[in-house]
Amino acid sequence: MINITPLDKWIKEKIQFCCNSTHSDFTNALEAYQLRKINETIDHARSNSPFYRRMLQNIPMEPFVALSDFAKIPFTTPSDIAGDPFGFLAVRQNDVSNIVTLRTSGSTGNAKRIFFTNDDLELTIDFFHRGMRTLVSPGQKVAILLPGAISDSVGDLLMRGLSRLDVRSLVYGPVIDPRDAVDAISSFGAHCLVGIPIQVLDLAHSWVEADIKQSSIENVLLSTDYVPRAISRTLQNLWGCRVFNHYGMTEMGLGGGVECEALDGYHLREADLYFEIVDHETGRLCPDGVTGEVVFTTLTRKGMPLIRYRTGDMARIIPEPCPCGSALKRMECVKGRWSGIIYLEPDSRLFLSDLDEALFGLSGLLDYRATVSMRKGRAAQMHIDIYQAEGAALKKQDILHALNRINAIQKSISSNALMEPTITFSSEGRWSTTGTTKRKIVISTEAE
Ligand SMILES: [Zn+2]
Structure with missing residues (x-):
């Protein structure tokens, strides 16, 4: 029973x-609400944010009468925010309670700043409160393995949401020392963990090493990055728990x-x-079922409304x-x-998720770093640096075998567009220790 x-x-x-009406009554009511909120957001943004006043100057002042009309509005991009974060501010600076600064990978090196008012933060706490009901019930305990030391950080807001559910939290923070985390979580008696996939995987291996017989962990919520199914399976097998995915980003x-x-x-x-899926190339709306880029619009945010924001x-x-x-x-x-797709050949796309599913399926592999060197007129080179658990004895052959099962790699090797990958084992430890940055394949382009 679900x-x-x-x-x-x-x-x-x-x-x-x-x-208590039908599904379609609810859908219609929700769409009418979203349309009303979109019109309010456009009004608020146009009146108060210098960026949107400029961007929306050619959009008629009349409210939209259908959600489909909304697609006429141009997109907002991450570089728009990085270029002029204060241009997005739609309240007085005194009304901003929290500013999150996000590093960007763009060439400008400008940081994105995201502003929240107290009311904006309350909306997030309310979502955490209500959304976590799937994973915990009153009286249970949650270990939060996300940054939470600072007031209004994600871990802090989650803890405040959970306290409304009468659920106790241990705000442990990102897992830097997995053995220490195992001790803290097992003595706390957590029923639920919330963390970053690769860090929870590391924790799981240390859990096995620590030979803890009893576990109270019933549910795990993985967030912040793409969640490899191979990692979810490992956690399910270890703790006999359910593994849920959360989707979110600071801008949301x-x-x-x-x-x-x-x-x-x-x-x-x-x-x-309000979510839309658009064609990554043309920007046109994708029908349901078709993969595209996630675009969202804030419906209730005051400090920094975002309209048709491209998430990538x-x-x-x-x-x-x-x-x-x-x-x-x-x-x-x-x-x-x-942005994470690598074209090994014009018709052969390699995704980070392909590598994740192949490599995290190998027992004892805790992290890896992939580098692809694209060389003009010559076959590309791929190098994989592996970080494995203590005592694990992964062999290069096993790793190559897993890589060769990826269609794009197999195809590109056989057409000589890619050389056989090289493998090394790292003794340095994990790369993504803070875990809040997105993992990606490193591309290097060599000169001829
Ligand atoms: Zn459902």
Whole structure:
């Protein structure tokens, strides 16, 4: 028996949909609410944010009468924010309670700054409170393995949301020393862990080494990055737990969506965010079921409204109804980032997720770093640096075998576009220790 996502009741309350009517009544009411909120957001942004005043100057002042018209508005990009973060501010600076600074990989080196008012932060806490009901019940305990030392950081907001559920939190922070984390979590008696996939995998290996017989862990929520299915399987097998995916980014107000018990795609925070999937090349709307780039608009944010913000994430809306019985949309778990695709040949695309699924399926592999050197007129070179658990005895042959099962690699090697990958074993430890930056394949382009 699969329980309905708690977001269903939450969103009905938020949009004041009180009648127990059909799915299509709910969908219609939600769309009418979203349209109204989009018009309010455009008004608020145009009146108060210098960036949007400029960007929206040619958009008619009349409110949109259909959601489909909204696609006429241009996109907002991460570099727009990095270029002029204060241009997005739509409240007085005194009303900003929290500023998150995000490093960008762009050539300008400008940081993105995301501003939140107290009311904006309350919306996030409320989402965490209601969304976590799938994973914990009152009286249980959660270990939060996300940054939380600073007030209003993600870990802190999650803890505050959980306290409303009468759930106790241990805000441990990112896992730097997995053995220390094992001790802390097992003595706390956590029923649920919330963390970053690769760090929780490391923790799991140390858990096995520590030979802890009893585990109270029932559910794990993985966030912040693409979640390799191979990692979810390892955790399920170790703890006999369920592994849920969360989707979010700072620009969304940290939380974006969370899986229900069906564990097959996220339900979205649809009363606070309007999601679209667009073609990555043309920017046109994709029909449900078609993979494109995730674009969102904030519906309730005051400090820094974002309109049609391009996330760079690759996903699709699942057209089939969710087994949990909710009429809410369901987004398939993010497959990775559009910028992370490597073209080994014009028609041969390699995704970080391909490498993740192949490599994290190898027992004892804790992290890896992939570098691809593209060389004009010559075969590309791929190098994989492996970090394995203490006592694991991975062999180069096993790793090569796993890599060769990836279609793009197999095809490119056989057409001489790619040389056989080289493998080394790192003694330095993990690379993604802080874990809050997105992992990616490193590309180097050699001169001729
Ligand atoms: Zn569901």
